[in-house]
Amino acid sequence: MGSARPEDIERVLLTEEEIQQRLREMAQQIDADYADRDLLLVGVLKGAVMVMADLSRALEHETVAMDWMAVSSYGSGTRSSGVVRILKDLDTDLSGRNVLIVEDIIDSGLTLSWLITNLRSRGPASLEVATMFRKPEAAVAQVDVKYVGFDLPNEFLVGYGLDWAEKYRTLPYVATLSAHLYA
Numbered sequence: 328m329g330s331a332r333p334e335d336i337e338r339v340l341l342t343e344e345e346i347q348q349r350l351r352e353m354a355q356q357i358d359a360d361y362a363d364r365d366l367l368l369v370g371v372l373k374g375a376v377m378v379m380a381d382l383s384r385a386l387e388h389e390t391v392a393m394d395w396m397a398v399s400s401y402g403s404g405t406r407s408s409g410v411v412r413i414l415k416d417l418d419t420d421l422s423g424r425n426v427l428i429v430e431d432i433i434d435s436g437l438t439l440s441w442l443i444t445n446l447r448s449r450g451p452a453s454l455e456v457a458t459m460f461r462k463p464e465a466a467v468a469q470v471d472v473k474y475v476g477f478d479l480p481n482e483f484l485v486g487y488g489l490d491w492a493e494k495y496r497t498l499p500y501v502a503t504l505s506a507h508l509y510a
């Protein structure tokens with residue numbers, strides 16, 4: 328179980344119990360929506376590893392497949408430029424499949440906006456998005472997201488897939504980072 332230096336954490340926004348409870352609710356909704364269809368979960372590395380592992384196991388659906396993409400924003404050092412490069416593509420042919428993109432967080436929405444356009448061009452039968460977290464105040468691109476775990480404030484956050492320079496991704500809770508780390 329991941330842990331943090333106490334001085335690095337400002338406050339816990341979501342406990343492990345709150346996250347796991349919300350995941351179960353999302354899984355029930357997804358089970359109902361895909362009851363008579365196959366389901367292909369597409370995780371976006373690396374942050375989505377935690378939600379992918381927990382959500383997929385919370386589903387009772389009998390034919391859940393999963394695949395992974397790794398993407399990176401092109402060019403400038405900004406977090407999201409909207410121009411995305413594929414570092415690892417899917418192994419699966421999406422034509423005729425019911426695809427659910429699984430994300431840890433939607434920040435500006437630029438990564439997801441690009442991904443939706445890219446995956447839609449591959450001819451899936453359906454394409455929806457599930458994200459554990461979303462920062463509405465950071466939105467630059469509006470994306471249609473069917474399943475959202477929690478809306479969070481636009482602050483530096485760590486845990487449950489969210490990292491700070493690759494640190495604290497494995498925390499089971501979500502917390503704000505102490506200002507001394509990024510000041």
Ligand code: PRP
Nearest residue numbers: 372373374407432433434435436437438
């Ligand atoms: C995060 C997250 C999303 C993206 C969202 O990934 O997993 O993919 O940023 O940001 P956006 O809405 O502003 O486009 P990140 O690039 O930090 O990579 P990681 O998952 O490997 O940490």
